[in-house]
Each structure stands twice: as structure tokens, then as C-alpha cells.
Amino acid sequence: CRLFHSSCNKAPTKLFRLPSRVIDVGGPRDHEQPFLYESRGDVGSYSALSHRWGGSNVLTTTLQSIEERKRQIPLCTLPKTMRDAIHVTRALGIRYIWIDSLCIVQDHLGDWALEAEKMGEIYKNATLTIASVLATNAESGCFADYDGRKHRPCRLGITAKRTSQSSEDAGEEQVWKDRQSYRPRGPLDTRGWVLQEEVLSTRVLSFCDDGIYWECLENDASEGDPGGHGKGDMLNQYPRSRFARVFKTSLISATSNSADPWNISLKDAWRSVVKDYTARKLTYNSDTLLAVQGLANYIQQETGWQYRSGLWSHDFHEQLCW
8 A cells, every 4th residue: 555555655654643642562572561651742654543443441641640641551460452453553664543532631621622732633644553353342452253264265176068079178167165355344434533534544463353354545455355346336336434535535526626626526425424323322411512523624734624513615605504
């Protein structure tokens, strides 16, 4: 993806600023304990975790624990989903990971408000988003137990008799049980905050109960279909949970078409966002606007359009028609 996908690498040599805090996980063979790192404007590559807390058994950073987190975060104290995400990050050679519960001071309202406003940008600038789609809580983890044979082809020897002559052709046919590229929906997709994490991320590595799925702006692939399907195959066949490609393609079209500042495709993409988002759940109703603020900021930044409490000033009258 980083080598060959132009849509995913608009600035291939650019390193983004790290979020205010990230978890330093070390190198692939590093056995040191991870720790909370305050970036102070440093640039670098990082992954981001998209997950469900699913209850109170989640390790967090608080005013009381922040100094200890800076010294170390013992892996044995982390819930399984976080441990798995750190394992994946290390294996891919990425030095840092951003995890909301650890990188935001949870009992400091000012810090929470400041960092929550940046969440869209955090996921947009991440090298990779790790999505624990199967998990219902922090202890579910990323890795599921499943039969890997379903993702390997069954090779069958075949003999076909020619109709025009008596000779026979022999060969081998590969039969696949499942060649699905698009990832299925899971418990993660019921959460409101997760929508902008999915849509704004450049690359998403999703861990589902039947395998691993890859999604970027140019390709969707899976263990069952490693080659995947390119952008041209999917623009008209994307699942409800995955319209990031269409959303971003519409945005590019809108910004390049000065004759039509309120592009019809982008309008429809935003309506799809609202439709999907309003079917999801939030722990706190007060987060309703905040949880899609990152998406709105992205559109404003690229187009200059005016956003007011979930609506765009270009089209108030239509958006108010329920």
C-alpha cells in the first residue's frame, strides 16, 4: 500500500506530528515494557487502536497514575485487546500506538475535551488503524480461534472429456469456500465514536471472528482473498459499514469541481454518514456532536464549507427534511 497506492499516499515522504501522548512499544524484538510518551511536537509513525471498552475493566491514565504510566505500563496489567494491538504494532515495526484510554487523562475534563477534539485527526494521520471488530469488551482481544483451512483452496483433480475427439484433458481446479474481501460487521460497528475512526483512517487492519481483513482507499482484501478487489470494483458495491472510499472520493471530486461547490455525491455521502451514525450507540448522549466532529473538521478543512451542529449551511432546508 505504501509503495504502490497513490490515493493512500498523497504525501508519501511526510511524517505527521505524533498525538500529544502515545505508547512507546519499542522495536519488533524489544522485550522492554511499553510506556506513555509525551511527544511535545515530535513527528513519527504510529498506529491507532479502534476498540470497545465494554465495561469498567479498562486500564486508564488518570491524574494519579500518569507519572507511573510514563515510567512503564507492564504488559501483564493491560487487557487482552491492548496487548494484542501492541503485539501487532511491534510486529509491523511501528514504534508507537495511540490508545484512547491510556493517552487521554480520563479524569481531567480539560485534557479530555482537548484530545477528543483531535480524535479525527489522530486516526486520519495514523499509519494504520487496528480494529478489534470481534471484541465486545477490552478482554476479548484481537485474535479469534477459527479454522484457517476455510481460507485455503481445496485442490481437486479433474478430467474433462472433449466433445470433438476421444482424448481427455486432465488438470486441477481450486475450489474456495470463502473468498470474501469485505469485512463483516461486528460488535465494534455498533459504537458511535468508531464511525469517524473507520472513515478517516487511511488503512484499517480489522480482526474479525473469521479472520483478518485489510481496507485502504484502493483495495479491500482478506485471508480468504489476499489479492482483494480494487477501487474500481467496489465503488458501487460497498457495504453499509464501509463507505470511507466513497466518502473520500466524493470529497476529492467536490474540491476539484469549482462549478459545483455543493457536490451531489458528497451530499449523499454525508447523508450516509448521518444514517449510519444515528443507528449507533453512545455511552453519553452529550458526545453526539463531538463523536463526528472529526469528520466535519475534515470536510471544512478541504472545502471551506460552513458546519453548524450537524448540518451544512449550503443545504439546510434539505437536511432538515426527515
